[in-house]
Every structure is written in C-alpha cells, then in structure tokens.
Amino acid sequence: MAQATTTIEQQFHEEFSGSYERSRHALEIYPAGVTHDARFVKPFPIYIERAQGSHKWDVDGHELIDYAVGHGSLIMGHNHPTVVAALKEQLDRGTHFGASHDQELEWGEWVQRLVPSAQRVKFTASGTESTMLAIRAARAFSGKDKILKFEGHFHGWHDTAAPGERPPFDMPSQHGIPQVTHDLTIVAPTDDIAFVEQALAKGDVAAVILEPSGASWATIPLREGFLKELRAVTEKYDTILIFDEVITGFRWAPGGAQERFDVTPDMTTMAKIVAGGLPGGCFGGRADIMAVFEFREDPKHKKIVHPGTYNGNPLSAVAGSTCLKLVADPKVQQHADAMAERLRAGFNTVMVDRGVPGSCWGESSVFHVALGLEAPNLSAGDMRRPEGIDATTLKSGMGGKIKSSFIAGMMLEGSDITFAGGWLSVMHTPEDIDKTIEGFDRTVARMREEGTV
Numbered sequence: 410m411a412q413a414t415t416t417i418e419q420q421f422h423e424e425f426s427g428s429y430e431r432s433r434h435a436l437e438i439y440p441a442g443v444t445h446d447a448r449f450v451k452p453f454p455i456y457i458e459r460a461q462g463s464h465k466w467d468v469d470g471h472e473l474i475d476y477a478v479g480h481g482s483l484i485m486g487h488n489h490p491t492v493v494a495a496l497k498e499q500l501d502r503g504t505h506f507g508a509s510h511d512q513e514l515e516w517g518e519w520v521q522r523l524v525p526s527a528q529r530v531k532f533t534a535s536g537t538e539s540t541m542l543a544i545r546a547a548r549a550f551s552g553k554d555k556i557l558k559f560e561g562h563f564h565g566w567h568d569t570a571a572p573g574e575r576p577p578f579d580m581p582s583q584h585g586i587p588q589v590t591h592d593l594t595i596v597a598p599t600d601d602i603a604f605v606e607q608a609l610a611k612g613d614v615a616a617v618i619l620e621p622s623g624a625s626w627a628t629i630p631l632r633e634g635f636l637k638e639l640r641a642v643t644e645k646y647d648t649i650l651i652f653d654e655v656i657t658g659f660r661w662a663p664g665g666a667q668e669r670f671d672v673t674p675d676m677t678t679m680a681k682i683v684a685g686g687l688p689g690g691c692f693g694g695r696a697d698i699m700a701v702f703e704f705r706e707d708p709k710h711k712k713i714v715h716p717g718t719y720n721g722n723p724l725s726a727v728a729g730s731t732c733l734k735l736v737a738d739p740k741v742q743q744h745a746d747a748m749a750e751r752l753r754a755g756f757n758t759v760m761v762d763r764g765v766p767g768s769c770w771g772e773s774s775v776f777h778v779a780l781g782l783e784a785p786n787l788s789a790g791d792m793r794r795p796e797g798i799d800a801t802t803l804k805s806g807m808g809g810k811i812k813s814s815f816i817a818g819m820m821l822e823g824s825d826i827t828f829a830g831g832w833l834s835v836m837h838t839p840e841d842i843d844k845t846i847e848g849f850d851r852t853v854a855r856m857r858e859e860g861t862v
Contacts, residue, residue, distance in 0.1 A: 417855055418452050421817035427468040428455040447480070450827055451813040455820065460487035463836040465825070474824045474841045476776075476831025481626070481656050482681035484745060484774070485735055486836030492685050495731040496724060504724055512726035519733040520691055523664050526652070526677045530693030531702060532721040536655035536680030537565030539690040540618065542715060543676050544569055546694075547616035547649040549701045549713055557595040557608055557617045557648075561624030561804040564653050564678075572596055576801040599624070599800045600632045602642060609646035616649040616676075621666035626656040627771050628830075629803045630794040636672040643675075649698065650674040655681055655690070659736045660745070660832075661773045669773070682736065685728030688719065745774035745833040748842055750791050752776055752833070755846035758789040763853050765862050767807075768795040777830035779807040780815055780853070780862050806830075814861045815852065822848025 415423075422429060432453040435442035443449045456468045463486055465475045475487070485492065499512070513532070521527050533539045544556055556569055560578035564570035568586045573596030575582040581591050595614065597604050608614060617639065623630040643650040652674040657666040659682040667673055676694030683691050693699065701713045719725070735741065753776050756769035760780070767780040770792040782802070784795040795803070806829055807815065819826045824845045856862045 416859055417814050417818045417821065417852070420821060421452055424821065425453075425455060425467070425469055425471070429453050431456045431468065445480075447828065450816055452817055454827075455825070462486045462488070463834055463838070463841055471820070472823060473820065474837075474845055476824065476826050476833070476845075477828060478832050478834050479686050480681065481660070481775075481832040482684070483686050484660055484682050484741065484832070484834050485685075485732060486834040489732075489735070489836075491735065492728055492731045495727045496687075499723055499727040502723070505719075505722055510723055510726070512723050512730065513721035516721065516726040516730040516733075519730050519737075520679070520683065520693065523659065523733060523737060524654075524677055524679070524693065525664055525667050525673045526675065526695070527693035528696040529699035530691055531699070531715060532717075532726075533680075533690040533692065534688055534717055534719045535565070536653075536678065536690045537567055537570075538717070539655070539678040539680060539692040540564040540570055540651075540653055541567045542713070543651050543678050543692045543694070544616060544618065545713060546692075546698055546701050547651065547676065549711065550698045551615040551649060553613050553615035555593050555595060555614045557597055557605065557614050559597050559619050559624065560599055560800055561629050562618075562620045562653070563625050564618060564620075565655075569594055576804055578801070599629055600635055602635065602638045605639065606642050606646075609642060609648050612646070614646075614648055616651050617643055618651040618653055620657065621652045621654065621670065621672070621674075622657050622661070622772065622775075624800070624804060626775050627773070627793075628777050628806070629800045630770070630772060636666075636670050640672050640674070649676060651676045651678065651694075653678050655679060656775075656832075657773070658683060659733065660742065660775075662742055663737050663739055682732065683729055684725045685730075685732030687725040687728040689722075689725035689729060741835045742774065744835050745837070748833040748837045748839070749774040749776050751839065751842045752845060754789070754791045755842065756849055757792060759846065759850045759853055761789040763850070763857065765853055765857060767862070768792060768798075770794055771830070774833040775830065776833075777806065778815075778826070779803075779829065780856070781807055781811050810861055811856070814856050814859070818852030818855060819845075819848060822852055824848055 448454045568590045571583045572591045572594040654665040658679040662668040678692045680690035753769045760767045768784040769778040
C-alpha cells in the first residue's frame with residue numbers, strides 16, 4: 410500500500426503507466442483516444458492483454474476481476490472452453506462464405522427456442538442495427554411514423570433512438586440529428602402509463618420500445634407490474650410493443666426479461682450474449698410483422714431491404730449457438746444473479762458502516778453504484794432501486810472526481826468497475842465477490858480520507 414501522502418489517482422498513474430502511455434498514443438489515432446465512448450474514462454482507460462474466466466490482465470501485469478465482461482456479452486466468462494473449441498473448429502472451415510450455411514440455421518433455431526416472441530428472426534452485426542430495423546419494420550407494418558420510448562432508455566446510437574436518452578430528457582441532447590427526426594419520437598416519463606395511453610390514443614404511434622429492465626440495464630428500474638400494464642395498453646390501441654433485450658436477453662432468464670416477467674412483446678431486439686461474445690445482433694417477433702422482409706411476387710407488397718455483409722457470419726453463428734446452448738440452463742442465470750446480489754448487499758453494507766452516502770442497486774445479474782448519492786432509504790442489504798431519487802439523478806450516477814477516484818481505487822484493489830457498475834458471469838465466484846467488497850471498503854476509506862466523499 411502506498412504512503413498516505415500518495416493519492417489514489419497518483420498511485421494509479423504510477424502503477425498503470427503502460428496504459429497511460431498507450432492512452433496518450435491513442436489520442437493521435439482516435440478522436441478522444443477511444444473506440445467506444447464508454448471507454449472514455451478518467452484518469453485514463455486501461456489496456457488489456459488477455460482474459461480468462463472472470464479475470465483479465467492488463468499491459469502492466471495487474472490481475473483484475475472483470476465486471477465489464479465484454480460490455481455484458483460474456484455471461485459464460487472469458488474464453489469458455491466449449492465456445493473456444495467450437496470457434497477453433499469453425500476457423501478451419503472458413504470465416505465468411507458469402508452464402509447461407511448450416512450454422513446460421515442452428516443459431517436462428519436456438520433464438521426461436523429460447524425467446525417467447527421470436528416467431529421469425531433476422532441477424533445483424535450489432536444491437537444498434539437490430540433496434541433500427543425493428544423500428545423500421547414496425548413503421549412499415551403499421552403504416553405509422555411515430556415511436557414512443559422512455560426517458561433514459563438506450564437503444565443504440567441511431568437517430569430515432571437518440572431523443573430522451575440523456576438528461577435533460579425533454580430536450581435534444583445529441584448534435585447532428587434533425588429536429589424533424591426528434592419530432593417523430595415521443596419521450597415518456599418513467600413508469601407513467603397514463604402518459605403512454607394518452608399518446609397511443611391519438612392513433613399515430615407505430616411502436617413502443619423500451620428496455621424491460623428499465624433505463625440503461627436497470628439504472629432506472631421500472632416499478633413492479635409496469636410491463637404488464639404496458640402490454641395491456643399497447644394491445645388496447647393495437648400498437649407494436651418492442652422489448653430491447655440487448656442486455657436482458659438470455660441474462661434475466663434463458664428467455665430474457667420477457668420470460669422472467671411473463672410478458673411477451675410483439676418484437677424483440679438482441680445482441681451481446683446472443684452472439685456468444687463475438688460481433689452480432691438479432692431481432693425478431695411476430696411472423697406477420699417480420700413478413701415485411703420477405704420477397705414476394707405481389708406488387709402490393711412493400712419489402713424492407715436488409716443487406717449486411719456480416720449478417721449471420723459463420724464465426725458469430727457458431728459462437729452464438731454454442732453460447733445459447735449453455736445459457737439455456739437456468740442455473741447459469743441463477744448463479745450470476747446470486748453473485749450480483751452478494752455484491753450489491755456487500756457494497757451497501759460498506760457504505761452504511763463507513764457512513765458514506767451512496768447506493769448500490771440493480772436486479773438480475775447487474776449492479777450500479779453511486780457514491781455521494783443522498784438516498785433516503787440507504788440500507789445495508791440488497792437494493793433494486795433507491796427510492797425517492799429522480800430519474801435524472803439515477804441516470805447521471807456519479808461523475809467528476811468521485812467517479813475517477815472510485816474507478817482508479819478499485820483498479821488498484823484488483824477490480825475493473827469502469828462503468829460504475831457492471832455485469833456478473835457464471836465464472837464469478839464468492840471469493841471474487843468478497844475480494845471486491847474488501848477492495849471497495851478500502852477504496853471508500855481512502856476516498857473519505859482524501860475528502861472525495
């Protein structure tokens with residue numbers, strides 16, 4: 410342990426110097442020095458050399474318990490032997506045939522088998538493409554143009570998904586998107602079913618899309634029963650309901666949040682786990698809606714065009730189908746859920762014991778932590794949602810010096826919690842969790858000594 414005169418961030422600079430040098434080099438190549446906005450973190454992003462199971466090793470030799478797990482895609486952990494073996498076998502057969510193949514059939518059948526709403530499916534190269542095409546299909550099928558989404562919910566980076574994703578939710582927050590595009594998207598307040606019904610009653614909304622976990626994978630959790638209410642009101646007004654299960658898919662249950670909460674949408678978008686950790690996305694739903702992608706001789710049929718060089722590519726198909734076979738066993742989700750519950754409860758206990766304001770919350774196998782958050786119901790146990798905290802505060806989380814010191818402190822303690830939260834996998838162990846909680850305790854203590862919290 411460094412001397413008391415050395416701050417968390419000073420020690421981080423010293424011990425992670427290899428990552429710091431690379432981050433400076435990256436500024437000469439990429440805008441902001443990163444290839445994904447979420448990797449833009451302060452003091453600077455770390456560079457990883459290899460990973461295995463629930464751990465990864467950076468370029469400076471630190472072993473880290475990983476709570477990023479491929480941005481949530483690796484519920485089976487890094488380099489699961491069954492997935493790796495299948496990929497190695499496929500590499501010898503070919504990486505891109507430019508044609509249909511058996512692997513895509515098996516992949517699609519596994520999606521249909523697990524996801525209740527997936528009568529027909531289509532593959533894409535990313536989650537953003539999946540939500541974009543699902544919305545386009547809903548518009549084509551319904552003949553309506555408007556989309557209703559909820560404040561704070563993330564559906565990728567395309568234009569239709571952008572309105573209302575960041576605070577202030579009622580104002581355009583991203584540059585480069587025409588006002589006319591914003592005008593086609595209605596942003597509903599969290600949990601406000603009356604607002605939704607009033608909007609749908611006007612008859613010009615093609616679809617309602619949401620993360621069934623609540624905004625940003627349960628950062629702003631939905632109230633109990635809201636999904637069933639939403640299903641009822643969308644059916645009442647014959648409006649297509651789209652579940653964005655890019656994160657919840659195969660994680661909340663083998664069949665995703667729709668299985669866990671027993672609410673079947675009209676369409677579902679997927680990515681991350683569906684491709685077994687390789688690039689890939691998927692969307693599907695009712696056969697009559699998905700028929701807008703069919704080739705027909707009928708001149709009245711207006712087909713949606715859907716090319717894509719890497720749609721259903723053999724490597725992603727093999728990784729995806731192999732992974733889905735594994736996650737079909739509910740013990741996978743049950744273990745990851747239990748580890749997340751253990752972590753959330755442990756973090757909250759530390760904050761109570763240390764007298765530091767903040768909360769750790771989440772559901773299923775995810776967690777979010779915000780130090781400095783004045784939560785009136787701060788408790789030492791597990792927490793699904795800090796009550797009495799508005800959606801803007803929950804979505805904003807912690808930032809500035811608090812966040813950078815927290816990330817750096819946890820790295821020094823051997824845990825990567827770059828996202829001020831994260832995901833658990835089947836490979837995380839109770840020992841991993843307990844070590845992380847102990848590191849959290851020491852980090853919080855140091856931050857308090859430094860006057861950060």
